[in-house]
Amino acid sequence: MNNQETQAEIVRKSLKRRYRKERRFRAYGIVAIAIALAALVVLFTDIISKGHTAFIKTTITMEVNIDGEMMYLDDATDPRQMKNADFVEPLIQSLMREIPGATESDRSALRDLINPYASNQLRDALKENPDLLGTTQAMTFLSHTDVDVYVKHAGDDQYSIKLSEQQREWVDQLLERGVIETSFNDVFFSRGDSRDPSRAGILGAIVGSLLTMAVTLVLSFPIGVAAAIYLEEFAPQNKLTDFIEVNINNLAAVPSIIFGLLGLAVFINLFGMPRSVPLVGGLVLTLMTLPTIIISSRAAIKSVPPSIREAAEGMGASKMQVVLHHVLPLALPGMLTGSIIGMAQALGETAPLLLIGMVAFIVDVPDGFLDSATVLPVQVFLWAGSPELAFIERASAAIMVLLTFLISMNALAIWMRKRLERRW
Template structure:
C-alpha cells in the first residue's frame, strides 16, 4: 500500500512539473506575441504620426492684382512676353496687403513665405485665361515649405522651424485672417517627384509601380504555373528534376539584391536594355517572384485528390485533358493566392530595383513601359534620405499608401482562398 501511495505521489509531482512547464511555455508565447504586437503598434503609430501630416497641405488664399504694367506684360497671348514677365511681384503685393505691419524693407522676408512654384501657377493660369490681364482674381497658391512645416509642426521639437520670429508672427496673423489654411493634399496624389517637398507627389511612383507589376504578372504567372504543371504532372522522376526542384526551393531564399545584380548583368549590360524603365524592373521582379509562384502552384496541384485524375482517365481523357480540364481549375485558387502573395512581395522590393537604375530622380509621370520611372519603395527610400525634414512626412505618407496596397493584396489573397477553395 505504501509503495502504491508513493508511486501515485511521484506521478502527481511529475504532472505538476509538466503542468508548470506548460504554463511557463504558454506564458513565454504570450510574452513573445505581446512584444511583437507592441513593436508593430509602435511602428504603425510612428508612421501614422509622421505620415498623417503628409496628407495635408498649407495654402495661401490671395486676391491678386494682375496688373500688366507691374508684370511688364501687354499681351497675355504672346509667348515671348509671357516668358519675360514678372509673376512674382503680384504675389508679393497681394501678400503685403494682408500684412499691414510689413514695410518695403520686408519684401524679401515676405517673399520667402510664398512657394517658389506659385509664380508658375500664376503664369499658367494667365496663359489659360488671357482675359484675366488687368483684373483682380482670388487665387490659391501653395505656401512655402517652411511655412507648411511651421503651421503643421509649430509645437513639435523634432522639426526645426526656419522662419524668423517676424515671419512666424506674420504667419499667425494670416492664419487668423484665413489667408493661410490647411486642407487635403491632393498635390501629393497628382504630382511626380520634386525638389520642393510641398510640390512632391507619388503619382509618378504609383504609375511606375503599376507598369512594373503589369510586366511582372504578365510574365511570372504563366511561366510559374506552366513550370509547376510540368514538374508535378509530366516531368520524370530523375536526378535532373530533383536538381531543378532543389534549386527552385533555394532560389526562394536568395536575397533579392542578387536578382538585381543578375538583371544588371544580363538585361542591361548584356542585352543593352535601358536603365530605370518598368520593363527591366518587371523582368527582374519576375525572376524574383517565379520561385514563390512555382512552389505555391505545385502545392495547389498536389492538393487536388488523385481520385479526380483517376475518374477523368477512367472516362478516356488524355493526360493533357486531365490537367487542363480538371486539375488546373481545381488548383487555380491556390495558384492565384500564391501569385498575389508573390506580387505583394515584389511590390515592396527596393534593393533589386536600385541596381537597375530605378533610383533616379524622375519628375515626369511615365506614359509607357519604356519611359524612365521609379516605384513607391524607391520613392520612399529617396525621400527618407533627404536632408529636409519636410520630406520625412512625405516618406511616411508614401509608406502608408504602400502598406495600404500590400494589406489590400494580402486581403485579396485570403478572400480568394476562402471564396474559391474546395474542401475534400
C-alpha cells in the first residue's frame, strides 16, 4: 500500500512539474508575442508621427498683378521675351500688398516666403494663356519649405525653424487672414522627386515600381510555374534533378544584393543594357523572385491528391492532359498566392536595384520600360539620407504608402488562398 501511495505521489509530482513547464512555455510565448506587437506599435507610431504631416501642404493665395511693364514683357507669345522676363517681381509686389508695413528693403525676406518655383508657375500660366498679361489674377502657390515647416511644426523642438522673427510675424498675420492655408498635399502624389521638399512627390517612384513589377510578373510567373511543373511532373529522378532542386532551395536564401551584382555583371556590363530603367530592374527582381515562385508552385502541385491523376489517366488522358486539365487548375490558387507573396517581397527590395543604378535622382515620371526611373524603396532610401528634416518627413510618408501596398498584396494573397483553396 505504501509502495502504491509512493508511486501515485511520484506521478502527481511529475504531472505538476509538467503542467508548470507547460504554463511557463505558454507564458514565454505570450511574452514573445507581446514584445513583437510592442515593437510593431513603436515602429508604426514613429513612422506615422513623423510622416503624417507630409500629407499636408502649405499654400499662399494672393492677387497677382501680371503687369508687362513690371516684368519687362510686351508679348507673351514671344519665346525670347518670355525667357528674359522677370516673373519674380509680381510675386514680391503681391506679398508687399498682403503684408502691411513691408517695404522695399524686405524684398529678400519676402521672396523667401514663397516657393522658389512659384515664378515658373506664373510663367507657365502665361504661356498657356497669353491673354492673362495685363490682368490681375487670384493665384495659389506653394509656400517655401521653411514656411511649411514653421506652419506644421511650430513649437516642435525636433524641427529647426529657419525663419527670422519678422518672417514668423508675417506668416502668423497671413495665417490669420487666410492668405496662407493648409490642405491635402496632392503634390505628394502627383509629382516626381525634387530638390525642394515641398515639391517632392512619389508619383515617379510609384510608376517606376509598377513598371518594374510588371516586368517581374510577366517573366517570373510563367517561368516559375513551368519550372515547377517540369520538376514535379516530368523530370526524371536522377543526380542532375537533385542538383537543380538543391540549388533552387539555396537560391531562395541568397542575399538579394547578390542578384544585384549578377544583374550588373550580366545585363549591364555584358549585354550593355541601360542603367536605372524598369526593364533591367524587372529582370533582376525576376531572378530573385523565381526560387520563391518555383518552391511555392511545387508545394501547390504536391498538394493535389494522387487520386486526381489516377482518375484522369484511367479515363485515357495523356500525361500532358492530366497536368494541364486537372493538376494545374487545382494547384493554381496556391501558385498565385505564392507568386503574390514573392512579388510583395520584390516590391520592398532596395539593395539589388541600387547596384543597377536605380538610385539616380529622377525628376520626370517614366513613360515606358526604357525610361530612367526609381522605385519606392529607393526613393525612401534617398530621402532618408537627406540632412533636411522635411525630406525625412516625406520618407516616412513614402514608407506608409509602401507598407500600404505590401499589406494589401499580402491581404490579397490570404483572401485568394481562403477563397480558392480546396480541402481534400
